Amino acid sequence: MLFGIDLGGTKTEITVLSDNNYAVLFKKRVPTVKNNYAATLTTISALVDEAQKALNVSVDSIGVAIPGTVSAITHTIKNANSYWLNGQDLLHDLEKTTGKKVFLENDANCFALSEAVDGAGKDYKVVWGLILGTGSGTGIIIDRKTIEGRNGLGGEWGHNPLPWMNEYEQEIAKIEQCYCGKHGCIETFVSGTGFEAEYERQSGQRLSGVHIAKLLNSGNKDAAKTFNLYVDRLARSIACFANFIDPDVIVLGGGMSNLDVLYQELPHKVKEYIFGKEFVTPIVKAVHGDSSGGRGAAFLCRA
Numbered sequence: 001m002l003f004g005i006d007l008g009g010t011k012t013e014i015t016v017l018s019d020n021n022y023a024v025l026f027k028k029r030v031p032t033v034k035n036n037y038a039a040t041l042t043t044i045s046a047l048v049d050e051a052q053k054a055l056n057v058s059v060d061s062i063g064v065a066i067p068g069t070v071s072a073i074t075h076t077i078k079n080a081n082s083y084w085l086n087g088q089d090l091l092h093d094l095e096k097t098t099g100k101k102v103f104l105e106n107d108a109n110c111f112a113l114s115e116a117v118d119g120a121g122k123d124y125k126v127v128w129g130l131i132l133g134t135g136s137g138t139g140i141i142i143d144r145k146t147i148e149g150r151n152g153l154g155g156e157w158g159h160n161p162l163p164w165m166n167e168y169e170q171e172i173a174k175i176e177q178c179y180c181g182k183h184g185c186i187e188t189f190v191s192g193t194g195f196e197a198e199y200e201r202q203s204g205q206r207l208s209g210v211h212i213a214k215l216l217n218s219g220n221k222d223a224a225k226t227f228n229l230y231v232d233r234l235a236r237s238i239a240c241f242a243n244f245i246d247p248d249v250i251v252l253g254g255g256m257s258n259l260d261v262l263y264q265e266l267p268h269k270v271k272e273y274i275f276g277k278e279f280v281t282p283i284v285k286a287v288h289g290d291s292s293g294g295r296g297a298a299f300l301c302r303a
């Protein structure tokens, strides 16, 4: 059996998959205790114990999807927006608490791995998975293996500058700073949060992405303008990196991936920006939705 834990900012979820057909055998979600590292360790340990008891097994290893990554220099967590993890030796501490071999992997990489193994990317060699949610992260999978990178930066797309910024976007970038400290990051424009921020600039109202999507469907002008700007920015950001890695499939996840109209508009928009103006890569919706973190983490335990 494969044990995977998705350590999110608001919830911690364990998923247990069968070895042969990856069927879900056990699943449980509990709230993440924020700002408490000791509680993070005990929560994960308790979930593992509970799953083992329920399934009457004892496993040797667990995979954990984490926000951020493990520093190649200090071997502690860095770049996590669950900031209480940063600077902690999570791998060592979890191995001590659970008594298991632990595999840690960035949550966007776990999402991409899950989709590459048995999701929307299962028939492709090079899978680029993009999460467009509260934040925006991506993972690159080749032959069902994650490109982690020497510095743990494989697939870190969101903290590059938005390509080919116009004057309006340059003004936004000047005023608004990304949590990473830089200005004009892709994430600040193409995440769900970025979508909501643009709607606020257009209409003066802060609404949820789901609410704005409803307005878009009902023909609201501000929502339509926001969507057009969003698609154009996402297309530029995809084109720039497709020029570089040219994946076989692009899989979208996170809240924004539920906008069906995105799949009609994006391909021809990407074509406008990509080198040579030809783009035949399928852009598809994730199959496993928000289960991907735990599934991808479980796949880390595959022999």
Ligand SMILES: [Zn+2]
Binding pocket: 158, 159, 160, 178, 179, 180, 181, 182, 185, 187
């Ligand atoms: Zn940034």
